Amino acid sequence: MRAVTVTPGVANTLRLIEDQPEPAPEEGSILVEALAVGICGTDHEIISGEYGEAPPGADRLVIGHESLGRVLEDPTGTLQPGDLVAGVVRHPDPVPCSNCAVGEWDMCRNGQFTEHGIKGLAGFARDRWRLQPRFAVKLDPTLSRVGVLLEPTSVVAKAWDHIERIGHRAEWQPQTVLVTGAGPIGLLAALLATQRGLAVHVLDRATEGPKPELVAALGATYHAVPVNDLPFEPDVVVECTGAPTVVLDVMCKAGPTGIVCLAGVSSGGRSIDFDAGALNRALVLENNVVFGSVNANRRHWDLAVEALTRADQGWLGSLLTRRVPVEAYTEAYTAGPDDIKVVLEFAS
Numbered sequence: 605m606r607a608v609t610v611t612p613g614v615a616n617t618l619r620l621i622e623d624q625p626e627p628a629p630e631e632g633s634i635l636v637e638a639l640a641v642g643i644c645g646t647d648h649e650i651i652s653g654e655y656g657e658a659p660p661g662a663d664r665l666v667i668g669h670e671s672l673g674r675v676l677e678d679p680t681g682t683l684q685p686g687d688l689v690a691g692v693v694r695h696p697d698p699v700p701c702s703n704c705a706v707g708e709w710d711m712c713r714n715g716q717f718t719e720h721g722i723k724g725l726a727g728f729a730r731d732r733w734r735l736q737p738r739f740a741v742k743l744d745p746t747l748s749r750v751g752v753l754l755e756p757t758s759v760v761a762k763a764w765d766h767i768e769r770i771g772h773r774a775e776w777q778p779q780t781v782l783v784t785g786a787g788p789i790g791l792l793a794a795l796l797a798t799q800r801g802l803a804v805h806v807l808d809r810a811t812e813g814p815k816p817e818l819v820a821a822l823g824a825t826y827h828a829v830p831v832n833d834l835p836f837e838p839d840v841v842v843e844c845t846g847a848p849t850v851v852l853d854v855m856c857k858a859g860p861t862g863i864v865c866l867a868g869v870s871s872g873g874r875s876i877d878f879d880a881g882a883l884n885r886a887l888v889l890e891n892n893v894v895f896g897s898v899n900a901n902r903r904h905w906d907l908a909v910e911a912l913t914r915a916d917q918g919w920l921g922s923l924l925t926r927r928v929p930v931e932a933y934t935e936a937y938t939a940g941p942d943d944i945k946v947v948l949e950f951a952s
């Protein structure tokens with residue numbers, strides 16, 4: 605069968621191979637036919653050789669961690685043939701650490717977790733894959749066009765879950781949310797904010813392209829100005845750019861008892877002049893919290909299904925700005941100027 609693979613750690617080794625073996629029964633009892641794979645920045649990092657790890661004993665890694673498929677067979681009866689399904693990306697470490705031991709593999713403490721298409725487990729960019737029932741997330745049939753957004757939605761569902769847990773350390777009635785970065789993660793974070801009835805502001809550099817309209821269609825306000833020029837102090841910030849100046853600016857901009865969730869990953873290696881003492885004063889004197897958030901556990905995947913099912917399907921579809929058949933995979937993995945989310949399509 606077909607699979608999109610790389611040699612991890614070696615740049616420009618992206619290849620569609622035709623002789624990928626069928627998924628081994630040890631991968632799980634549920635056999636799935638691939639429908640679509642979403643592409644994100646992590647895939648581009650893996651392709652450029654910065655990241656990625658093949659399964660033990662293998663030279664190549666099948667990439668793809670944002671999955672959507674259709675169940676072919678499930679002898680356990682957990683799912684039925686024809687069900688739409690996505691695979692949980694991260695599996696707990698084998699030790700396991702105290703968090704993985706209770707299913708919170710998103711909070712793994714020893715780094716020995718594995719991840720489909722990223723770290724030690726074959727990805728979903730292949731014609732067929734297998735899942736264990738506990739890593740198989742069923743989607744409503746209405747999500748057949750947009751269900752490939754489930755993985756990025758699980759990431760923001762986790763971010764919101766933790767924002768709310770932190771918020772409830774004291775009386776908490778947030779009203780204003782700032783999302784920085786209007787890529788897929790930022791737009792989905794804004795979607796989940798609107799579903800909570802909050803006043804949502806999205807800040808991005810783009811003044812053209814689809815982003816301003818996508819934000820407006822959510823009923824949110826779009827800003828293409830520096831953070832310091834915003835005319836309000838947000839109660840919650842979801843930072844999705846990873847841009848160092850934006851990260852520092854939002855930490856100072858958050859209002860009293862503000863919560864700043866850092867969901868973007870910086871590249872590092874660049875220093876900027878910054879008044880750390882002023883930041884300390886802002887955080888201490890306003891009881892503010894800054895925290896990082898990555899990945900998602902099973903509970904967050906289930907919350908993501910609810911969020912996508914509630915959302916406007918047309919709006920979700922407009923995030924998928926390019927759908928590319930697997931035969932043209934090199935186009936899919938070449939970033940375009942107006943891309944929000946690019947999807948590689950397998951069977952239809």
Ligand SMILES: [Zn+2]
Pocket residue numbers: 696697700701702703704705709711712713714715716717
């Ligand atoms: Zn762990």
